[in-house]
Amino acid sequence: MSGAHGLESLSPYLAIDREDWAELANSSALPLSEIEIDNIRGLGDFLDLKEVQEVYLPLSQLLSIYASKTQELHQDTSNFFGERAARTPFIIGVAGSVAVGKSTVSRLLRELLQRWDETKHVELVTTDGFLYPNAELERRGIMHRKGFPESYDRKRLLQFVSEIKSGKTGVSAPVYSHLSYDIVPGEVEEVTTPDVLILEGLNVLQPPSIGQELALSDFFDFTIFIDAEIANIETWYLNRFEKLWESAFTNPKSYFHQLTTELTKDQAMDRARGFWKDINLPNLRENIEPTRSRATLVMQKGENHRVEKVLIRKV
Numbered sequence: 001m002s003g004a005h006g007l008e009s010l011s012p013y014l015a016i017d018r019e020d021w022a023e024l025a026n027s028s029a030l031p032l033s034e035i036e037i038d039n040i041r042g043l044g045d046f047l048d049l050k051e052v053q054e055v056y057l058p059l060s061q062l063l064s065i066y067a068s069k070t071q072e073l074h075q076d077t078s079n080f081f082g083e084r085a086a087r088t089p090f091i092i093g094v095a096g097s098v099a100v101g102k103s104t105v106s107r108l109l110r111e112l113l114q115r116w117d118e119t120k121h122v123e124l125v126t127t128d129g130f131l132y133p134n135a136e137l138e139r140r141g142i143m144h145r146k147g148f149p150e151s152y153d154r155k156r157l158l159q160f161v162s163e164i165k166s167g168k169t170g171v172s173a174p175v176y177s178h179l180s181y182d183i184v185p186g187e188v189e190e191v192t193t194p195d196v197l198i199l200e201g202l203n204v205l206q207p208p209s210i211g212q213e214l215a216l217s218d219f220f221d222f223t224i225f226i227d228a229e230i231a232n233i234e235t236w237y238l239n240r241f242e243k244l245w246e247s248a249f250t251n252p253k254s255y256f257h258q259l260t261t262e263l264t265k266d267q268a269m270d271r272a273r274g275f276w277k278d279i280n281l282p283n284l285r286e287n288i289e290p291t292r293s294r295a296t297l298v299m300q301k302g303e304n305h306r307v308e309k310v311l312i313r314k315v
Helices: 004-010 018-025 034-040 049-080 102-113 134-140 154-165 230-246 265-294
Strands: 013-017 090-096 122-126 171-177 182-191 196-200 222-228 297-301 307-313
Touching: 013 018, 018 049, 018 307, 034 049, 034 102, 049 090, 049 102, 049 307, 090 102, 090 154, 090 265, 102 122, 102 196, 102 222, 122 182, 154 171, 222 230, 222 265, 230 265
Parallel strands: 090 196, 090 222, 122 196, 222 297
Antiparallel strands: 013 307, 171 182, 297 307
C-alpha cells in the first residue's frame, strides 16, 4: 500500500487494524446469505461471509450513521435559515485502481445499506457511462488514454451529480457496455431521489480540472478509496483478464473478441501485460494514487482482496 505510512504519519487518519475493526460488527447480525454474496462478487474478487461480517457490515453501519446525521444537519440548517428542507441524497464516492474491487465493494455496500432504516433506497452509478464514446475518443486521439481523467465528459458528470444533490427527480445517466467497450447509444439509467447514491469510478476523487471551480468530490458526503500494493493489483488485473479471455471475450459481440481468435492464450496475456504497463499503471500512478489522501476512508487490501486495515479521517 504505497504511501500508507505517509498517510498515518500526517495523522489526518485513525488507523484501525482488521481485528479491531471486526469487533465493531459483533452486535450486528449478517443480513446477507452466501448466495447473495456470490451474486455480488466480481470476477476474480474474493468475498465471503466472514469478510462481509467483519469488514463491510461495520462500514455500512458507519455510513448509515453518517447519512442520518447529515440529513439531520441539513434539516436543522434549513430551519435556522427559515427554509423548507427538501431531502437530499447522501452521496458516497468509491475510488481506486482498475481491478482493485471497487465494483464489488460498491454493490455490496448498496445491498447492506438498504438493510438499515436510515438508508432504504440506495442507487449505484458508475462513471463508466460518462466516458466519451469510442468514436469521440478516436477523434480526439486519446483512445489509448481511456480511463484517464480527460477521457470523461466531466461537465456532464458534474451536472449529473449536482442535479442529484439538489434533490431533482428523474436524473438520467448514460449506460456503458463492458461487452462492446463503449457507450450504449440512446440508453440511459434514471436515478430518482434516493436516500443514498453510490458513485463508483477510477477518478471520482480528482481535484477540479483546469478552468473549473468545482470538483466532483465537492458534492460527496463520504468518500472511500480502495487501496492495495501495486504488485497485487497487477496480479488481480491479469487474473481477471485471463478469466475474461476464457469467457466474455469469446462472445463475437465483445470488443476484445479478436484476442481469442487471432492470439494464443500466452500471446493474449502478453497483450494484457502491455495494457497494464502502458495504460493502467500510468493512470494509477499519475491520477488515481494521488487522490487517495482526499478520501474519508481508505480500505487497505492485502493478498486475495482481504482488507487488512482501515484508515478513517478523524472527525
